[in-house]
Amino acid sequence: MKSHPANIIHAVAFAGAVFFSALANAGPAIEQWIAPSGARVYFVEIRTLPILDVQVDFTAGGTQVSPGKAGLAGLTAGLLDAGINDADTVLSEEQISGRWVDLGAIVGTSADQDRASVSLRTLSSSAEKEGSLALLSKILASPSFPPEILEREKQRNISAIREGETRPAVIASRRFATLMYPDHPYGILPTTQSVASIERADLVAFHRAHYAASAASVSIIGDVSRAEAEAIAQRLTSALPAGEASNPVPQVTMPLETVEKIAHPATQSHMRVGVPALRRGDPDFFPLIVGNYTLGGGGFASRLIQEVRDKRGLAYSVGSNFSPRKLDGPFEISLQTKRDQADAALKLVNQELAKFIASGPTPVELAAAKKNLVDGFGLRLDSNAKLMAHLSVIGYYQLPLTYLDDYQAKVQAVTIDQIKAAFAKHVPLGGLVTVIVATD
Amino acid sequence: MSNRLFAMTALAAVLGGVLPAPTHANPYEHQLKNGLRVIVLEDHRAPTVVHMVWYRAGAMDEKDGDTGTAHALEHLMFKGTKSVGAGEFDKRVAATGGNHNAGTSRDYTNYFQVVPKTALAEVMALEADRMKNLAFDDKQFASEIKVVMEERRLRTDDNPLAQLNEALRATAFTAHPYRRPTIGWMNDLENMTATDARLWYKNWYAPNNAIVVVVGDVSHAEIFKLAEKNYGKYQRIVLPVRKPQTEPRQKGVRRVIVKAPADQAYVMMAWKVPNLRNVKQDREPYALDVLAAVLNGHDAARLSKNLVRGSQIAQSASAGYDGGGRGEALFIMAARPSASKTVEEIETALRSEIKNIAEQGISDEELARVKIQLIASEVYKRDSLMAQAQEIGSAEAAGFSWRDINIQLEQIKTVTADEVQAVAKKYFADDGLTIAVLDPQPVDPKAPKRTPVGFRH
Numbered sequence: 036m037k038s039h040p041a042n043i044i045h046a047v048a049f050a051g052a053v054f055f056s057a058l059a060n061a062g063p064a065i066e067q068w069i070a071p072s073g074a075r076v077y078f079v080e081i082r083t084l085p086i087l088d089v090q091v092d093f094t095a096g097g098t099q100v101s102p103g104k105a106g107l108a109g110l111t112a113g114l115l116d117a118g119i120n121d122a123d124t125v126l127s128e129e130q131i132s133g134r135w136v137d138l139g140a141i142v143g144t145s146a147d148q149d150r151a152s153v154s155l156r157t158l159s160s161s162a163e164k165e166g167s168l169a170l171l172s173k174i175l176a177s178p179s180f181p182p183e184i185l186e187r188e189k190q191r192n193i194s195a196i197r198e199g200e201t202r203p204a205v206i207a208s209r210r211f212a213t214l215m216y217p218d219h220p221y222g223i224l225p226t227t228q229s230v231a232s233i234e235r236a237d238l239v240a241f242h243r244a245h246y247a248a249s250a251a252s253v254s255i256i257g258d259v260s261r262a263e264a265e266a267i268a269q270r271l272t273s274a275l276p277a278g279e280a281s282n283p284v285p286q287v288t289m290p291l292e293t294v295e296k297i298a299h300p301a302t303q304s305h306m307r308v309g310v311p312a313l314r315r316g317d318p319d320f321f322p323l324i325v326g327n328y329t330l331g332g333g334g335f336a337s338r339l340i341q342e343v344r345d346k347r348g349l350a351y352s353v354g355s356n357f358s359p360r361k362l363d364g365p366f367e368i369s370l371q372t373k374r375d376q377a378d379a380a381l382k383l384v385n386q387e388l389a390k391f392i393a394s395g396p397t398p399v400e401l402a403a404a405k406k407n408l409v410d411g412f413g414l415r416l417d418s419n420a421k422l423m424a425h426l427s428v429i430g431y432y433q434l435p436l437t438y439l440d441d442y443q444a445k446v447q448a449v450t451i452d453q454i455k456a457a458f459a460k461h462v463p464l465g466g467l468v469t470v471i472v473a474t475d
Numbered sequence: 476m477s478n479r480l481f482a483m484t485a486l487a488a489v490l491g492g493v494l495p496a497p498t499h500a501n502p503y504e505h506q507l508k509n510g511l512r513v514i515v516l517e518d519h520r521a522p523t524v525v526h527m528v529w530y531r532a533g534a535m536d537e538k539d540g541d542t543g544t545a546h547a548l549e550h551l552m553f554k555g556t557k558s559v560g561a562g563e564f565d566k567r568v569a570a571t572g573g574n575h576n577a578g579t580s581r582d583y584t585n586y587f588q589v590v591p592k593t594a595l596a597e598v599m600a601l602e603a604d605r606m607k608n609l610a611f612d613d614k615q616f617a618s619e620i621k622v623v624m625e626e627r628r629l630r631t632d633d634n635p636l637a638q639l640n641e642a643l644r645a646t647a648f649t650a651h652p653y654r655r656p657t658i659g660w661m662n663d664l665e666n667m668t669a670t671d672a673r674l675w676y677k678n679w680y681a682p683n684n685a686i687v688v689v690v691g692d693v694s695h696a697e698i699f700k701l702a703e704k705n706y707g708k709y710q711r712i713v714l715p716v717r718k719p720q721t722e723p724r725q726k727g728v729r730r731v732i733v734k735a736p737a738d739q740a741y742v743m744m745a746w747k748v749p750n751l752r753n754v755k756q757d758r759e760p761y762a763l764d765v766l767a768a769v770l771n772g773h774d775a776a777r778l779s780k781n782l783v784r785g786s787q788i789a790q791s792a793s794a795g796y797d798g799g800g801r802g803e804a805l806f807i808m809a810a811r812p813s814a815s816k817t818v819e820e821i822e823t824a825l826r827s828e829i830k831n832i833a834e835q836g837i838s839d840e841e842l843a844r845v846k847i848q849l850i851a852s853e854v855y856k857r858d859s860l861m862a863q864a865q866e867i868g869s870a871e872a873a874g875f876s877w878r879d880i881n882i883q884l885e886q887i888k889t890v891t892a893d894e895v896q897a898v899a900k901k902y903f904a905d906d907g908l909t910i911a912v913l914d915p916q917p918v919d920p921k922a923p924k925r926t927p928v929g930f931r932h
Contacts, residue, residue: 136775
């Protein structure tokens with residue numbers, strides 16, 4: 036019998052600080068290689084907890100879906116564990132969910148516009164680890180996509196879309212995406228019609244084309260050796276379909292300046308202001324992220340919170356955010372306010388944005404932003420789960436392996452002029468998309 | 476199918492035995508002379524520390540007409556003290572590289588900072604300062620109460636399920652303070668004054684009503700010294716008398732309907748059940764915990780399996796038991812009907828899930844799965860300093876000790892199938908039941924309404 040989990044728990048409490056001992060100056064040691072299957076593998080060995088985390092990412096998001104089938108990426112990812120059927124294993128949805136529970140493992144699947152992700156957290160004791168990896172490899176390679184389960188999930192998706200159409204925040208987010216990306220897959224979201232048109236053959240073909248080892252990025256963190264991680268990566272990807280080349284995704288064209296108002300009976304107006312702005316790997320990444328800390332990303336210390344919330348009481352939640360993607364991902368300001376204050380709040384936000392783009396942060400603000408981002412760097416990597424969020428992005432988007440090592444120095448190097456130039460280039464004031472839901 | 480891949484796991488195999496309780500000293504506990512309790516969990520994985528202060532003053536300590544005061548004061552705690560200017564707290568914590576926030580519940584109000592360990596002394600000094608030296612003016616109050624009203628609009632007034640939950644609790648309880656919403660009724664917020672908030676602060680913010688929890692890469696001996704230096708200077712106060720406000724026995728089913736813009740109906744059913752008082756002697760609260768887990772504790776649990784995937788009567792379904800708080804407990808089941816299903820069908824389906832367990836009991840496999848989930852989650856929670864700090868603080872704030880956390884976990888593991896069946900038989904009669912139903916309204920009142928089939932008005 037394998038080691039008793041309870042014994043492991045007690046051992047952990049006494050484990051010493053072997054976790055990123057040089058954290059102040061560098062990120063964790065990332066090892067990277069190509070598995071024999073062709074998959075790219077990223078690995079960080081951390082032995083302080085008896086846990087193994089694995090995430091596999093594919094270019095199987097919304098951009099790879101053919102026109103009219105929006106929702107297919109999410110359904111394919113979501114139904115990976117709805118059934119397994121291959122030469123030596125047939126498992127039903129109920130058998131699979133029961134297995135995960137018996138193993139004490141947590142598995143998750145998701146899809147966004149760029150990627151589909153499958154994640155596993157398991158205990159690293161050998162029976163649990165072995166069972167979890169065996170099941171994960173089957174789910175990735177041999178999903179059966181049972182038609183009756185697809186039908187059920189389509190109905191649930193359609194109901195969720197209908198419910199979303201009644202909620203001001205959802206209406207605002209969806210309309211904002213459509214207006215920002217008028218002729219681009221990033222602006223195409225699932226509708227009741229597109230989901231209704233999806234058939235089992237679509238899922239089978241999408242899986243066969245896009246869940247290929249050669250396009251997979253495998254991230255592994257935790258209580259295993261390099262040799263074991265190599266075996267795990269190969270095991271998870273060796274039986275994947277051969278795949279096809281990803282569909283080319285057109286460049287993002289900038290939308291025209293738009294202000295759209297949408298009727299809704301809510302007590303608050305929900306507002307979004309933004310523009311397609313930032314792709315992964317862009318050299319302006321650091322000036323934009325450092326600058327945005329002062330504008331609206333730095334929580335309670337940001338200008339938007341101070342001006343809109345603290346000084347005037349106009350909103351509970353207000354902030355700005357860059358969401359970098361493979362192609363230009365959104366810059367977005369989001370807030371809600373009592374509907375008769377909507378015009379005043381929006382005017383204030385636009386003034387603050389224009390002022391920031393013209394002048395950037397003050398030297399004092401820039402120093403404060405750098406201090407938080409540099410000194411708080413370690414806090415964003417201090418658990419296996421937080422590190423996985425970074426490692427999977429580095430792997431999927433093929434960022435430099437030194438991304439975490441270089442982070443603090445790159446933040447320190449940012450100047451006010453760089454921030455002004457980067458904002459002027461990436462957030463053109465004459466091209467903003469504005470959506471206001473529930474306004475008079 | 477092949478079972479070769481899926482051998483019986485070590486986890487399942489060890490479940491026969493009761494796990495030993497931890498014997499090591501970590502966490503560490505110390506009480507200052509002024510009554511402040513300090514609990515330190517050393518976790519040296521990363522040079523991070525979480526510092527939290529928990530005040531045993533939440534919405535349940537408010538009076539009618541003053542709802543929302545505990546939460547409004549939580550907002551005002553960031554408005555500066557005699558020596559720290561408005562907005563300074565935010566700036567100083569940000570300058571350490573850290574982040575911070577606060578929260579208010581029915582039972583408590585808490586404040587936390589997550590910082591590099593080198594900044595702990597600074598943030599503890601800031602937190603201790605505002606335990607006694609808060610200084611907001613009337614103008615700051617007037618501005619911040621508007622923020623709180625925006626928060627209420629966002630969280631509750633424009634959120635159909637939050638409105639439903641508010642109506643459920645306001646109906647289930649008539650005397651017990653859990654009938655009032657933590658964020659406060661809008662009219663109470665509109666009539667709250669700066670003096671009300673100051674009085675709340677004066678009444679409840681004191682070392683003998685607080686618990687400090689520190690988790691991270693620290694030495695407990697140094698933390699105890701630091702706590703003495705920062706918090707030790709304050710005097711204990713006489714706290715207001717807390718009356719029990721016990722809910723009278725409910726004698727008959729209660730129903731409430733909420734109309735709100737939505738596409739689909741939603742049903743919540745809440746039964747009055749016992750809460751946990753004596754961690755070693757009580758049995759029924761643990762059996763109710765296991766009942767909730769058998770219904771909703773994991774992906775293979777009954778509600779998802781039977782109602783969402785099996786009969787497909789529901790798009791989603793959940794069950795939960797909140798017996799670990801200061802006040803009275805509810806066992807709540809909730810579900811959203813599938814497109815062609817009625818509210819009545821959902822209500823019947825939820826009742827029949829309890830009835831099946833009352834009549835047939837649960838299987839050994841189901842009981843084993845609940846325990847596996849517990850064991851695994853005990854390991855996984857160690858990956859999060861915040862989760863560990865929350866667990867300690869919420870137990871302490873509810874009147875338990877951090878020592879009771881492991882006792883509770885071990886006790887849950889000893890629950891038998893018979894005990895689960897017994898609580899399912901005993902507590903789910905209609906006389907203790909409150910049902911809240913969301914009646915969906917069109918977003919555009921002029922548009923034709925898609926009436927849910929068979930909705931009962």
